[in-house]
Amino acid sequence: MKPIVSKDSIVYFNQECYSALNAYLEKVNHSKICILVDSNTHENCLPYFMSKIEKEYDIEIIEIEAGEIHKNIETCSGIWSALAELGFDRKGLMINLGGGVVTDLGGFIACTYKRGINYINVPTSLLAMVDASVGGKTGVDLGNLKNMVGVISESEMVLVDTEFLGTLPVEQMCSGFAEMLKHGLIQDREYWEKLSDLSKLELEDLDQMIYDSVIIKNNIVFEDPTEQNIRKYLNFGHTLGHAIESFYLTHPEKPTLLHGEAIAIGMIMEAYISSKLLSVTPNELQQISDVILATFPKVDINPVDYQQISQLLIHDKKNEKGNILFVLLTTIGDAKYNCKVPDELILQAFEYYSSL
Structure with missing residues (x-):
């Protein structure tokens, strides 16, 4: 290669x-x-x-x-x-x-x-x-x-x-697969479609998939190395995903979540928010949810924890002037950064994920 x-x-x-x-x-x-x-x-x-x-x-x-x-x-x-x-x-x-x-x-x-x-x-x-x-x-x-x-x-x-x-181990492979799915969602619908049906992929396809994923990230980073604009796309799923990961890290009575497992949850929730604020269709939201849940079993997030997890969002590195800013999808393969999201919609995203 x-x-x-x-x-x-x-x-x-x-x-x-x-x-x-x-x-x-x-x-x-x-x-x-x-x-x-x-x-x-x-x-x-x-x-x-x-x-x-x-x-x-x-x-x-x-x-x-x-x-x-x-x-x-x-x-x-x-x-x-x-x-x-x-x-x-x-x-x-x-x-x-x-x-x-x-x-x-x-x-x-x-x-x-x-x-x-x-x-x-x-x-x-x-x-x-x-x-x-x-x-x-x-x-x-x-x-x-x-x-x-x-x-x-x-x-x-x-x-x-x-x-x-x-x-x-298998769970570590899945953790990395979450980031590959993210690259497709933010930048390349065709790549997303290939990853969406793993049953059609052979083991030897993995090298090319990794190569393609690195190409997607490198093209973004090359244009915006210090994350002033489009590099923020790479944070899709990470605003809520990092908050969930951080919350579970500090509560030993809860299961340990790998990075990719938390990001998978974040991508579903942020896809839901995208469907409410931008132009992600109900069919696209269902496809995103189904593909991710086919690899990442649903995590039982207690509703009493929603508020504590949400409070961790104030520490997200994309925030500016006290505003919590999200990366959202306009459609599969295209994203928008610096999106403000109402608090009530964040709670609805938790409820959507729990309802799946």
Whole structure:
């Protein structure tokens, strides 16, 4: 597959990843290399990745605990300290080998350690391949508030090797699929239609689907790298989805929701709002709901929690001047940003989802 070039980075695919990586490592004389892994990727992905590095380098491995709960400033502080103790200078390189937590957090650490060192993302989850590792967004959570601290700064390269997907449980694959569905909904009706009927897709189609998804995101990010306008489209489903995800993260008596599972709920609810405020038809709303629920079983959200979840919307990063702003659909394949939504319609969206 042909590499995808963004403003400051390049996305390579499968075996071309390692040709590009080895050429880069030989060309750029890094003083040290650190590979950031979590407890899962250390065991399941690191040996394979290390086998692809052709020459001997001074490489350190830093491991963090797996899971969104560890994507915080405390984890960053520990890694910053470890880098300092290991003698990392500004010519060091960080390679982030993992899912969205590792690529988000590792990118943020690299961008801030000594005011910035080079980093490479090697996403190992479907979510990270199609979304988290592409586009230069880095960051960590602030308490239960998602991605509140971070910077936008692209990696040297992104290496998408679908061999890593063989290590993932089914629910993690589904989590990434939510972002692929989102890309179709906001930008490409034909792509959405292909994803809508998984029964017609073969396993070998997955590489092309991932490639197409990265193309959609990259085209948007290339035109608007700092999210001043159309990059906001990529937040469809995330205003309510992040609020739901944050709420469930801080209530241990409730089931843990993966990012994609929460975004799936958010997309259904925001599609409902789109049908009330914009031009999404009842048939389109039904199709969106049916396709998403075919992959993501419905979550039982207690009506007494609607208000608490809604209150988390005030922290959404798209908000301006105290206004909660949504990305909504005008139709499948086209979106509109900076949409104001009445409070009562948000509660109706919860009721719509619960009624399905």
